[in-house]
Amino acid sequence: MIKTKTGDLTFKSVALNKGAETALGMSRADIIGQLSESGIKGRGGAGFPVSVKWNFAAAAQSDQKYVVCNADEGEPGTFKDRVILTDFADLVFEGMTIGAYLIRATKGILYLRGEYTYLRGHLEAVLAKRRKEKLLGENAFGKKDFNFDIEIRLGSGAYVCGEETALIESLEGQRGEPRNRPPFPVDTGFMGHPTIVNNVETLAWVAAIFANGASWFKSVGTDRSRGFKLFSVSGDCERPGVYEFPLGITISQLLGTVGGEGAKAVQVGGASGNCVPSCEFERTLAFEDVATGGSIIVFGQNRDMLQVAKNFMEFFLDESCGQCTPCREGNLKLMEGLELLEQGRCPMKYLRELTALGETMQLASKCGLGQSSPNAFLTIVKHFKDEIMGRVHLSH
Numbered sequence: 001m002i003k004t005k006t007g008d009l010t011f012k013s014v015a016l017n018k019g020a021e022t023a024l025g026m027s028r029a030d031i032i033g034q035l036s037e038s039g040i041k042g043r044g045g046a047g048f049p050v051s052v053k054w055n056f057a058a059a060a061q062s063d064q065k066y067v068v069c070n071a072d073e074g075e076p077g078t079f080k081d082r083v084i085l086t087d088f089a090d091l092v093f094e095g096m097t098i099g100a101y102l103i104r105a106t107k108g109i110l111y112l113r114g115e116y117t118y119l120r121g122h123l124e125a126v127l128a129k130r131r132k133e134k135l136l137g138e139n140a141f142g143k144k145d146f147n148f149d150i151e152i153r154l155g156s157g158a159y160v161c162g163e164e165t166a167l168i169e170s171l172e173g174q175r176g177e178p179r180n181r182p183p184f185p186v187d188t189g190f191m192g193h194p195t196i197v198n199n200v201e202t203l204a205w206v207a208a209i210f211a212n213g214a215s216w217f218k219s220v221g222t223d224r225s226r227g228f229k230l231f232s233v234s235g236d237c238e239r240p241g242v243y244e245f246p247l248g249i250t251i252s253q254l255l256g257t258v259g260g261e262g263a264k265a266v267q268v269g270g271a272s273g274n275c276v277p278s279c280e281f282e283r284t285l286a287f288e289d290v291a292t293g294g295s296i297i298v299f300g301q302n303r304d305m306l307q308v309a310k311n312f313m314e315f316f317l318d319e320s321c322g323q324c325t326p327c328r329e330g331n332l333k334l335m336e337g338l339e340l341l342e343q344g345r346c347p348m349k350y351l352r353e354l355t356a357l358g359e360t361m362q363l364a365s366k367c368g369l370g371q372s373s374p375n376a377f378l379t380i381v382k383h384f385k386d387e388i389m390g391r392v393h394l395s396h
């Protein structure tokens with residue numbers, strides 16, 4: 001039940017176009033009803049209910065609306081969207097088509113990570129086939145007055161462009177910097193029009209839900225985290241790769257499947273996620289416990305956790321867009337603190353101040369990047385005190 005590895009994912013057994021055919025035969029209220037019944041939450045990390053987001057966009061008044069697929073996949077340790085785009089692109093485009101029909105959008109955009117340029121030809125070929133089969137374009141799926149097509153646009157390698165408002169700025173030709181929210185994209189998105197932005201995996205599950213039924217989807221998972229989820233597993237384990245598990249499995253169950261038993265810690269959710277020590281491996285991978293967009297990095301017993309924290313902090317120093325002070329300056333200070341720790345020159349008092357700074361950044365940063373960049377630092381300092389204490393200057 002919990003062991004599905006690359007090549008044997010549920011998506012493989014979903015009947016193509018059945019989901020869109022079913023959804024497009026339903027009333028818009030029933031489409032929302034099915035999404036709500038399924039309990040599906042976004043797979044990009046934040047876990048926002050799809051039914052709520054799509055309902056807002058459907059209700060927004062505008063002569064033009066957009067559906068955007070977020071295929072930026074920039075979180076360190078994440079590579080499951082690449083697998084979905086390679087093997088199940090039709091399902092992703094189907095999910096976008098269902099969203100477009102529901103909110104009355106005529107245009108879809110797939111924002112593809114710059115490093116995935118090699119996938120463009122493949123994705124264009126799938127789109128061309130869908131146009132030929134009249135599943136895109138005028139009267140798509142034979143639905144009168146439903147005109148919808150999808151364009152692929154390439155990102156340029158900035159992690160922050162995965163944040164939905166920065167992504168929209170980038171699509172508009174601006175520097176990819178996050179916007180103030182509200183207004184939210186469902187109200188004021190691409191070119192000022194209502195826009196739904198969803199993760200690749202989310203859209204593929206939407207197609208699967210309409211093909212197989214909401215009750216099928218919600219029959220696995222927990223009350224607050226329904227369905228299966230794809231995980232990108234890397235690091236110190238015997239069998240890294242893309243896995244599918246029901247939400248709610250424990251970290252130790254996952255480690256048992258991937259050959260990561262005996263790990264010292266697991267970074268759940270990538271650089272912006274949390275470091276979970278072995279004493280907490282019975283915790284569950286679910287939105288209500290350890291939430292994740294799917295990145296799992298396993299750290300074996302020999303890993304130096306201070307170096308792990310430094311590595312993540314270097315990433316954020318590079319990727320902060322610099323727009324707001326808590327993130328721009330805070331990441332710099334946390335990095336300096338890690339360097340002092342490494343040299344054994346960080347007094348306890350200063351370490352406590354850095355912890356307080358990290359907590360302030362979580363609250364005061366403008367976007368999810370700065371709100372989550374201190375997570376690794378904070379959880380590593382909290383759980384691996386003994387390991388890094390040896391380096392702390394105790395006389396202060």
Ligand SMILES: Cc1cc2nc3c(=O)[nH]c(=O)nc-3n(C[C@H](O)[C@H](O)[C@H](O)COP(=O)(O)O)c2cc1C
Pocket residue numbers: 041042043044045046047048070071072073074075159160161162163164165197198199200202203367368369
């Ligand atoms: C710095 C940053 C990077 C992000 N990168 C991605 C990404 O690569 N892919 C993605 O789907 N969501 C990413 N997100 C989340 C998006 O802002 C947004 O919540 C998501 O695309 C919504 O889709 P979902 O509801 O289907 O999960 C990122 C968020 C932040 C703050």
Ligand code: SF4
Pocket residue numbers: 160178319320321322323324325327328365366367368369370371
């Ligand atoms: S939190 Fe960081 S990435 Fe986000 S707007 Fe502020 S400086 Fe830019």
